[in-house]
Amino acid sequence: MERTCGMLQPLAKSRLHPYKNLTNNVYLLELFNNLCYFRKFYDQIFPSIPCKEYKEHLVYTNQNYEEEFQWPSKTYTLTFQEVKKIKDHLSVIDNRASGMRLNDFETNGTKFGHLITSDGRVIGSEWIRRNKDWARINYTVLTRLEIDKWAHLPSAIPEFVTKSFYAQVNYFFLYEYMDQKIMLANVTWTNEVNEDSLGTTSFVGDGSTQFIDVTAINRCVGFMKLGRKTYIIDKECMEEWE
Known part of the structure; x- marks a missing residue:
C-alpha cells in the first residue's frame, strides 16, 4: 500500500x-x-462494466429508435385486416407502400408486451394483462401525432400540426418493411374527447384500431369509466395546472 x-x-x-x-x-x-x-x-x-446484451426476443431496439421493446414476446402472424392497417400506416410515410398489393406485405413479425420510451417510461399492453379484475393498467396512453391541418381539402397546401390523441395499446409489434425493421404499436383510439367547464376530459366508447410508430407514444394516462362516460386522468397535466 x-x-x-x-x-x-x-x-x-x-x-x-x-x-x-x-x-x-x-x-x-x-x-x-x-x-x-x-x-x-x-x-x-475500476474497470468499466460492459453493457449487458440480451437476446432479440427479450429486448429489442435499433439505431433508428431511442425506444426499446421488452419481453414477453412471441412470433405473430397478422390477420388480413391487420395487414391492411399496416399498409394504411406505411402509405402515410412512404408513397411506395400505397401502390403495393396486400400480398406484397410481410405477414409475420414479433409481438412484444412492453415498451421503454426514449425518456425511460414503461408502457405495457392489453395483450399481457393477465388478471382483468385487479392487474395494473399501464397501457392507456397519450400520443402525439403530426396531422395535416387541411387534409379534408385535397387542393390545399399541406400544413402539419402536432395534436394529442388518447388510445389503448393492444400490443407492440416488430415488423420488417423494405429490409428495415420498424417498431409499431397496435392501438385502439378513443372516440372524440370532450372537455367540460371544469377542465375534466372524457369520452364515450372506443374508436378505430390502427398501427402507429412507437415514437408517437408520449406517456401513460388513466381511464376511469363512470356510467357511459370514461374520464381521462392525466397526472402530469394536473401538475402543470397547479
Missing part, C-alpha cells in the same frame, strides 16, 4: 489495525478522489 500511496501514519496503540485511523482514511480518500484524473490507473482499479 505504501509503495503505491506513499507513507502512512501508523497508530502505535493498535497492533491489530495499526494503519486504521482518521488521518490515513482522509489521505486515502483524497487519493481515490484524484484517481479519476489518471485514466490508466482508474480503469485498472
Whole structure:
C-alpha cells in the first residue's frame, strides 16, 4: 500500500489495525478522489462494466429508435385486416407502400408486451394483462401525432400540426418493411374527447384500431369509466395546472 500511496501514519496503540485511523482514511480518500484524473490507473482499479446484451426476443431496439421493446414476446402472424392497417400506416410515410398489393406485405413479425420510451417510461399492453379484475393498467396512453391541418381539402397546401390523441395499446409489434425493421404499436383510439367547464376530459366508447410508430407514444394516462362516460386522468397535466 505504501509503495503505491506513499507513507502512512501508523497508530502505535493498535497492533491489530495499526494503519486504521482518521488521518490515513482522509489521505486515502483524497487519493481515490484524484484517481479519476489518471485514466490508466482508474480503469485498472475500476474497470468499466460492459453493457449487458440480451437476446432479440427479450429486448429489442435499433439505431433508428431511442425506444426499446421488452419481453414477453412471441412470433405473430397478422390477420388480413391487420395487414391492411399496416399498409394504411406505411402509405402515410412512404408513397411506395400505397401502390403495393396486400400480398406484397410481410405477414409475420414479433409481438412484444412492453415498451421503454426514449425518456425511460414503461408502457405495457392489453395483450399481457393477465388478471382483468385487479392487474395494473399501464397501457392507456397519450400520443402525439403530426396531422395535416387541411387534409379534408385535397387542393390545399399541406400544413402539419402536432395534436394529442388518447388510445389503448393492444400490443407492440416488430415488423420488417423494405429490409428495415420498424417498431409499431397496435392501438385502439378513443372516440372524440370532450372537455367540460371544469377542465375534466372524457369520452364515450372506443374508436378505430390502427398501427402507429412507437415514437408517437408520449406517456401513460388513466381511464376511469363512470356510467357511459370514461374520464381521462392525466397526472402530469394536473401538475402543470397547479
